[in-house]
Amino acid sequence: MAENKSGVVKDVGKWEWSELIKKEDWWAIWLGAFILLLGIIFYFPQSGNMMAKLEKAEAKYGTDAKRTAAYKTIAWYQLSDAKKKAKANSIGIGKWMKKFSGKPKKWSGNPFNAFVMGEEKAAAKKAKAVPKYEKAKTAEKAAYAKALTTEKAAEAAGFKDEKLNNAAKASILDWRDARLKASSAKKKTGAKAYNQIGYLILLGIVFAVFFGIGIAAMGNSFGDFIKAFPFVFLLAVLTYIASNQATMKAYGIGYALWAIFFGMLISNTVGTPKWAMPAVQTEYYIKTGLVLLGAKILFEKIIVIGTAGIFVAWVVTPTVWLVTYWFGQKIVKMPSKRLNATICSDMSVCGVSAAIATASACKAKKEELTLAVGLSMVFTSVMMILMPIVIKSTFPVDKQLILGGAWMGGTIDATGAVVAAGAFLGEKAMYVAATIKMIQNVLIGVIAFFVALYFTTKVEVAETGVKVGPMEIWYRFPKFVLGFIGASIFFSICYSYFNAQIGGLGGAMVDQGIIKGMGDLFRGWFFCLSFVSIGLATNFRELAEHFKGGKPLILYVFGQSFNLMMTLLVAYIMFYIVFPGLTATI
C-alpha cells in the first residue's frame, strides 16, 4: 500500500470554467438535462388536465372506495383503474416521441417483423384475437355481476358479517382476475400495422448530431464521429432485434448482454474497423444515460410498502454490499477494488443499472463492468426459474405470496425477471416483489454517491499515496454523479409537489410524463450504445485476465448466498413479527 511520507495535503487539480464545455462529464449533464427540459416543456403544462381527470375519478369513486376498511371494495379498484388512465404523455407529442424513439418490436419466427408488419398480417392477428377477447369480456362481466351481488349483501350487513365480507372479497378477487385476462386479451386485438424503418433512420441521424455536438466541443472531429456512428447505431439496432426475439425475452436476456456479445464477436473475429472507432464512446453514452436515470430515482416511492419494505430494501442491501466487499478484499483477495464494488452493487442492489452507476462512479474498467453484467444476467435467469420452485415447494401456503414476493424482489437482480417470477406465484407476490425491487432501484443514487465519495477520498488517495484537499477531491469527483443526483432531487421534489395537489398527480406527470414520455425513451438506447462500444473495444484475453481463478464468480456466489439468507430472515421478521398489521393490509 502506498504511503504518504510527508503527510502534506496536496491540491494539484485546478478548476477551469472551460471544463464545462470541454469535459465529457459536463457534456453528459448538458445533454441529459436538455432531454429532461424538453420533457418539462412538453408535459408539465398538462398538469391542469391531469388534475381534472384525477378529481373526476375521486368524485365518482372516492367516497365509495373508503366505505369500509374490512376489504377493498369494487369502488376501491375502480378508483385505482380510473386514476391509472391519467397520463401526461397521452398527448400528441408524447405519442409521436414514442414512435420516433421506438425500438425494434417483439418477434418470434421472422426477424423482419421486428421492423415491419403489414395491414394484412395485423388484420389476421386482430381476427385471431377478437374471439378470445369476446370470451374473456363475457367472463369479466359475469364475474363483475357476481362481485356486485356479494358486495351488496356484505353492505346490507353493515360490513360486520365476516362470512359475507369474505365472500365479497373472494368474488371481487375473481372479478379482478377475469378483468386482467380480458385486458390482456383486449390488448392483442389492438394489433396495428407498423413500419419502424423510417423512424430508426431518423433516430440514428438525430443521435449522431446530438452526441456529435459534444464530441466537437471536446476537441474531436465531428465529421469522423458522424461517419463512424451508423456502425455503432446499427449494432445497437441488432442488439434490440436479438433481445426482442420471443425465446430471448422469455429467458430475461436483455439488451446489455447482447450488445456486449455482438460487439465482442466483431472485435475478436474480423476486428472493429478503424473508421468506426471515433463513435466507440463508452463513457460518453453511459454518463448521459445515467443523468436520465437520475430522473427516475424518486425518493417518495420508498414509502410505498411502509417500514417493512424500506427495512428489507435499504438496510439489508447496504449490509450485504459491505459484507460482500469486505469478503472480496480480505478472503477472496480480489485484485481490483473497482471490480469488487461493481459486483457488490449488481448483486445486492439491482443488477445492470446498479453496475453501470457504480462502475462509472468508481471509474472501473469496461472489462470489469462487462464481467459484472455477465455474472448478473446468468444468475438472474437461473434465479427467475429456481426461486418460484423453491417458494412453492417449501414455504407455507400463507407465506408464499408476501414473504416469497419480498424474498424474490430483494434478491433477483433485474426488475423484469422479478416481475415474471412474481407473476408466476400470484398477483400479490408480483406487486410485493416489484415494489421491493423499485425501492432498491431508488437506493442506486445513495450507493453511487457513497462509492464515488469512497473511491475519490480513500481508494485513490491510497493508490497515489498523496493526501488530497477539498479542491482535489472536487476535481477528481465524477461530475456526472452531480447530474444524476441533481435530476433525482429535482424530479423527486416535483413528484412530491404534484402528489400534494392530489394523489396520483405525481405519477401522471413525472412517471407517465417525464420518465415514460422522455427519459426512458432514450436512456435504453444510450446504455445500449455504450454496451456496444464496450464490446467493440474489448479483447477476450483482457476479459479473461479479470476472471483469473474464478474470483469474481466466488465473490458473486458468496454475496448472493448471504443476500438470500439475510433478505429472507429480515423479510420474515419485518412482515410477520414487527409489522403484521401492515402485512394484513396487502
Place this chain on the structure above:
Amino acid sequence: MVDQTITAGKPKPGSRLRAWGLLVIGFSCVWVFAFIVGPWIQDKIPTFRKIVQVIEERDIDAGAYFYSENKESYDGERYLLESLRLGAPEEVGFTLPFIGSIVLCLIILGLGYRYLPMD
C-alpha cells in the same frame, strides 16, 4: 470508467476467412439458441414453461432492468400504497420507524466508509 488504450482485435495476416467464419459461427450459435436449444430447455423444465406462459399472456418484459420499464411496477406501487392508506393509514409516509430505517441505512454506509479494508 477508465478507457484503456482501445485495441480492436485484429485477425492475423492470411486468416481473414477464418475470422469471417468465426463471426458467422457466432451468429449461428445465437440462432441455434433462439430456435432450438432455448425452446428445448423451456419444454424440459415444467416450471419454466409455466413462467414463459405467464410472460407471454401478460406481455411482461422479463428483460427489463429498471422498475419504470414494467407497467406491473406501477400497478404494484398503486395497489400497495392505497392498501396501506386504507388498512393502516398510520403506517403511511415518513413515520419515526421509517425515518429510523433510512438513518440506519446511512449509518451502515458511514461505518463502511470508515472501516472498509483498504488492502
